Amino acid sequence: MISFLEGIVDTVGVSYLVLNTNGIGYQINIPAYNNLFLKIGDKTKIYTYLYLREDKIMLYGFLTKEEENFFELLISTPGVGPKVGLNILSKMTPDDFGKAILQEDLDSITAIVGIGNKLAKKIVLELKEKISKITFLEAGVEKTFRFENISYAIDALKV
Known part of the structure; x- marks a missing residue:
């Protein structure tokens, strides 16, 4: 289980971000309004929910x-x-x-x-x-x- 990730915001999309954590870019699905608070280059902490399916693994992230x-x-x-x-x-x-x-x-x-x-x-x-x-x-x-x-x-x- 991944409880949270800390890193530098690399990319911000409408409903996702890429968080660079020690050289690894994690794509994290986020609520659409969160992109208003996330700026490229900022250091941040994202609380995560790991979703596992047979065909994919997805991370969902939240500010709190x-x-x-x-x-x-x-x-x-x-x-x-x-x-x-x-x-x-x-x-x-x-x-x-x-x-x-x-x-x-x-x-x-x-x-x-x-x-x-x-x-x-x-x-x-x-x-x-x-x-x-x-x-x-x-x-x-x-x-x-x-x-x-x-x-x-x-x-x-x-x-």
Whole structure:
């Protein structure tokens, strides 16, 4: 298992980066918005999820450990693979997606590429209870979980 990689950003694409770690270039699939924070030549730390299939090995990367944990929660849902999980994190923050699940907002969920109505219902069914366990209710006002904010992500890039 590769928990994280530290290195110099060599290439940044729409949904991937190449991280040079001691002369080895790792291609890592990332949520699309992460490319806004990654600049060629910067030293950074990327938390990774290693995906193994019969015909390929892929790395998925995240700016924070919390984002990676949320990705793993997403792909634990039957029908949600790494590609759909990455699409979710490219369109919505973990907080916003968690709120959509708790509110059963199928319109927001089905707006994500790769998620139809049937899969959206399955995601809500499978994850609503898990998400609600990390949601705190105080005096009837919902305070949803915060995985991390943007300033933390920017600080993480200054490794």
